Amino acid sequence: LCLxxxxxxxxxxxxxxLWGIIHSSPEGRIRLxxxxxxxxxxxxIITTLILYGCNLGLVASIYGGFGTPGRAVQSSPLFMKxxxxxxxxxxxxxxxxxxxxxxxxLALFCxxxxxxxxxxxxxxxxxxxxxxxxxxxxxxxxxxxxxxFFKYFNLFTYVNLSALYTSxxxxxxx
Numbered sequence: 001l002c003l004x005x006x007x008x009x010x011x012x013x014x015x016x017x018l019w020g021i022i023h024s025s026p027e028g029r030i031r032l033x034x035x036x037x038x039x040x041x042x043x044x045i046i047t048t049l050i051l052y053g054c055n056l057g058l059v060a061s062i063y064g065g066f067g068t069p070g071r072a073v074q075s076s077p078l079f080m081k082x083x084x085x086x087x088x089x090x091x092x093x094x095x096x097x098x099x100x101x102x103x104x105x106l107a108l109f110c111x112x113x114x115x116x117x118x119x120x121x122x123x124x125x126x127x128x129x130x131x132x133x134x135x136x137x138x139x140x141x142x143x144x145x146x147x148x149f150f151k152y153f154n155l156f157t158y159v160n161l162s163a164l165y166t167s168x169x170x171x172x173x174x
């Protein structure tokens with residue numbers, strides 16, 4: 001939601017009538033697309049760091065810091081079953097990078113839908129329906145289902161990262 005106004009601002013040249021001029025100029029599409037993707041990536045970093053950095057800062061102030069960042073994350077009861085040996089410091093970096101990637105991918109997906117559609121309202125409705133279907137698949141598909149591929153390779157798996165780190169995921173690819 002934080003990046004939606006930025007994505008909508010990318011479509012202003014279509015409303016003004018400059019779409020044809022910008023996209024027919026030399027390097028108009030590629031250069032502008034790369035610059036806009038960079039803007040989305042930078043905004044994703046800033047947004048994620050603000051949203052989750054405030055939580056980390058609050059936790060550090062309440063509990064008097066983070067302890068030793070070099071200790072294994074499995075020393076915490078929450079992550080006892082994590083099969084990968086990782087330190088708390090590396091876990092926080094990895095968690096933040098996955099969050100940044102998720103926000104960036106969502107913004108790119110929304111930009112793609114809004115750019116492909118001729119009407120912004122229909123694209124937003126389609127995006128909302130796609131997100132709703134993904135949420136329903138993530139929420140209601142049982143773990144033992146033969147369709148659990150749609151549960152774990154889902155957008156909401158990366159929005160709600162706790163299942164990736166706290167439970168064993170058995171994905172039947174065949």
